[in-house]
Amino acid sequence: MAGENYNAQEIKILEGLEAVRVRPGMYIGSTGPRGLHHILWEIVDNAVDEAANGYADKIEVVLYKDGSVSVEDNGRGIPTDIHKEAGVSGVEVVFTQLHAGGKFNNDNYSFSGGLHGVGASVTNALSEWLKVEVYKKTVYKMEFHSFYDAKKKKIISGAPVAPLIDTKQKTDKHGSFVRFKPDAKVFETVEFNLETIVKRLRELAFLNKGLAIRLVDLRDDDKFFNKTFKYDGGLVDYVLYLNEGKQNLYPLPLYAKTERDGILIEFALQHTDGYNESIISFVNNIPTPEGGTHEIGFKSGITRVLNEFAKANNYIKEKDVAFSGEDFREGLTAIISVKMKSVEFEGQTKTKLGNPEAKSAVEGATVDELEAMLKNKKNKAIFDAMMKKALSALKARNAAKHAKEIARAKSGADATKLIGKLAACSGKKPELNEVFIVEGDSAGGSAKQGRDRQHQAILPLRGKPLNAEKKRIEEVLKNEEIRTIISALGTGIGSDFNIKNLNYHKVIILSDADQDGAHIRAILLTFFFRYMKELIQEGHVYIGMPPLYKVYKKDVTVYAYDDNELQSAIDKVGRGYQLQRYKGLGEMNPEQLWDTTMDPQKRVLMQVTIEDAAEAEKLITTLMGDDIEGRKAYIAEYADFNKEDTFIDRVNV
Numbered sequence: 001m002a003g004e005n006y007n008a009q010e011i012k013i014l015e016g017l018e019a020v021r022v023r024p025g026m027y028i029g030s031t032g033p034r035g036l037h038h039i040l041w042e043i044v045d046n047a048v049d050e051a052a053n054g055y056a057d058k059i060e061v062v063l064y065k066d067g068s069v070s071v072e073d074n075g076r077g078i079p080t081d082i083h084k085e086a087g088v089s090g091v092e093v094v095f096t097q098l099h100a101g102g103k104f105n106n107d108n109y110s111f112s113g114g115l116h117g118v119g120a121s122v123t124n125a126l127s128e129w130l131k132v133e134v135y136k137k138t139v140y141k142m143e144f145h146s147f148y149d150a151k152k153k154k155i156i157s158g159a160p161v162a163p164l165i166d167t168k169q170k171t172d173k174h175g176s177f178v179r180f181k182p183d184a185k186v187f188e189t190v191e192f193n194l195e196t197i198v199k200r201l202r203e204l205a206f207l208n209k210g211l212a213i214r215l216v217d218l219r220d221d222d223k224f225f226n227k228t229f230k231y232d233g234g235l236v237d238y239v240l241y242l243n244e245g246k247q248n249l250y251p252l253p254l255y256a257k258t259e260r261d262g263i264l265i266e267f268a269l270q271h272t273d274g275y276n277e278s279i280i281s282f283v284n285n286i287p288t289p290e291g292g293t294h295e296i297g298f299k300s301g302i303t304r305v306l307n308e309f310a311k312a313n314n315y316i317k318e319k320d321v322a323f324s325g326e327d328f329r330e331g332l333t334a335i336i337s338v339k340m341k342s343v344e345f346e347g348q349t350k351t352k353l354g355n356p357e358a359k360s361a362v363e364g365a366t367v368d369e370l371e372a373m374l375k376n377k378k379n380k381a382i383f384d385a386m387m388k389k390a391l392s393a394l395k396a397r398n399a400a401k402h403a404k405e406i407a408r409a410k411s412g413a414d415a416t417k418l419i420g421k422l423a424a425c426s427g428k429k430p431e432l433n434e435v436f437i438v439e440g441d442s443a444g445g446s447a448k449q450g451r452d453r454q455h456q457a458i459l460p461l462r463g464k465p466l467n468a469e470k471k472r473i474e475e476v477l478k479n480e481e482i483r484t485i486i487s488a489l490g491t492g493i494g495s496d497f498n499i500k501n502l503n504y505h506k507v508i509i510l511s512d513a514d515q516d517g518a519h520i521r522a523i524l525l526t527f528f529f530r531y532m533k534e535l536i537q538e539g540h541v542y543i544g545m546p547p548l549y550k551v552y553k554k555d556v557t558v559y560a561y562d563d564n565e566l567q568s569a570i571d572k573v574g575r576g577y578q579l580q581r582y583k584g585l586g587e588m589n590p591e592q593l594w595d596t597t598m599d600p601q602k603r604v605l606m607q608v609t610i611e612d613a614a615e616a617e618k619l620i621t622t623l624m625g626d627d628i629e630g631r632k633a634y635i636a637e638y639a640d641f642n643k644e645d646t647f648i649d650r651v652n653v
C-alpha cells in the first residue's frame, strides 16, 4: 500500500506537500480552472526549459479519458542517480521537495521561476496520482499516490509508492514522461480546457523557435484533436500571425536576438496601416500583460533610434514640431521577450516586470540592434515606411489635439446636453457607485425605475456606438454615444486617461442576449480595450447577465440564465409551470430587471479581464476589423457570440 513504510525523512518531506494541500491557493493562486491549468504549466515549463537549454526539440501533451494528462519531452531525462543531500533519486527530489526546481539546474542556463516555477512537487501534491518515466538507455519508473491515512485521519498526498526503479527495459528514446491526474477533492473542476491549452502551447511554440509541441486530446472520441505547433520563424512568425488579415507596411518583421547584462533579449516588430499599437511582452516565457520595465525599455529604444534617424534626415521641416514616441508605434505589432534571473513581478495581477536592470538592458539592446539594421541598405524601404507612417501619425495627433480641445470645451458648455441621458446616482463615493450602460431606451427606462438610486447610474444607449477598431481617435470622439460614455466615466481617454478620476468603480454593460446585443458589447469592449485599457486591467468592467427564461406558477418564480439552468428551474417550480422566454431586456418590467439583473445581492456579473493580450488583440481585430473572410470564419466557428471569453473571465457578484 502506498506510503505504508516510509521513513522519518520522507514523512518530513510529505509534510511539505501537505502544506500545499492545506493551502493550494498560496502555491497556485486558486483551485478554480486557472489553478488546475497551473499545475499542468508547472510540468510543461520544465520540459520547455529543457528545450530552451538546447537539449530537447519535441514536447507532447496528451489529455486522457480518465481525466489525467501527460507531458513528454526528448531531453536528457530527469536525473535518476541518488541526490547527495537528500539520499533519494533526483526524480524523487523533484516531485517531493518544494522548490526543488533549482537544485539540479546549472544556474547559468535556467531562467525558471516567477509566476510559475513553484515546482513539479506542487503538481504532485495536488494530484490523485502521478507517474514518471525517464528514458536513458533503459526505462526508469516511479509512481506517487495520495491516500487516506486511517491513523492520522487525513489525506497524505504525493507519497512515493516505491523508490525509482530501473526496469532494465532497453530504449532508444531519451527524455522524461510525466502523467498525473488532478485531485477532484482539491479542484472545483478537474476538466482541462482544450482552448486554454491550445493557446498556451501555441504561444510557447512561438516563443521557442523550432520547438515542436504536439497536443493530443483523447477524451472524447467525437472530438479527437491532434495538432503540432512548430514555428521555425519564432517571434517573426508570431508577429506575422498577429498581423494576419491586416495590411503590413513591409513584408517581413524586423527581428533581433541578443544578450546584455546577463539578460537574453529577443524582439520582432512590424508596422501595419492600422492605428493601434500592440506590444506583447514576456519574461521567461510568461506573458506580462501589464508590461513593465522591459516594455518601457523597448519603447524608449525604438523612440530614440527613430527620432535620431528622423532628425539626421530632416524628416520634419517645420519648427516647433516634434515626434512623440507614440507616433512611431501607430500600427505597430511587436513582441518583446526577455529571459532573466530573479524576476520581480509587480502590479495588480503580478504580471508587470519590476526589475529596473531590464529597462536599461532592453533599451540599450534595442538601440544597438535597430541601428545596425538602419545601417544595412537593404532595410532602407522599411525605415522609410516607418517614417512615412510616423509623420502621418504626428499630423493626426496634432489634429486630434485640436479636436479634443473642441470636444472638451463642448463637454464643458454642453455638459448637460451630453450627459442629459445619464441618470446619475446620488451617492458621492465612486468606489460604491456603478453605472449600467444599457442597450435601448425602453430597457434604459426600466433600469432607471428599478435601480438603487443611491449607487446605480443608468446610461441608456440608443443605436449602436461606432466601431472603435477602424477609426482614429478624432473620429471616435465625434460619436455622440462614445462621448457620452467618456463624459460619464470622467477618466478621459488614451494618453489623457487617468483612473483616479473614475466616477464609477463598476462599469456594467447590459445588452440583450442576441446577436445585436453581442455586437454592441463587442463594440463597447473594443472601445474600452483601445482607449481605456486600464479600466479593464484594473477590473472595473463587467457584463450584466439578464436571465433567458422565467419559469413560474401562482406564487413561485425561478429565473434561468442559460439553457442548462432551464431544466432545474422547471424541476424547482414543478407541475403546471409556465415558461417565458425573454427576447430582450425591454420585456422586463423595472421590478423584474432589478430582481434578476441589477440587485447586487442576487445578480450575476462577469468581470472582463485581459487574460491573454495577444489573443484579445487578435480577436478584436478579427471581430471588428475589415478582414471579412477571417471574421466569417471566426463567427462560423464560434457561432455563439456570447463566447468571447478571451476577455470574460470570472463570475462575480
Ligand code: TSJ
Pocket (backbone or CB within 6 Å): 042, 043, 044, 046, 047, 050, 071, 072, 073, 075, 076, 077, 078, 079, 094, 104, 105, 106, 120, 176, 177, 178
Ligand atoms: F517537472 C517535471 F519534473 F515533472 C518534468 C521535468 C516534467 C517533464 C515532462 C520534463 C522534465 C524535464 C527535466 N525534462 N528534462 C529535464 N531535465 C533535467 O531535469 C536535467 C537533466 C540533466 C541535468 C544535468 O545537469 O545533467 C540537469 C537537468 C535540470
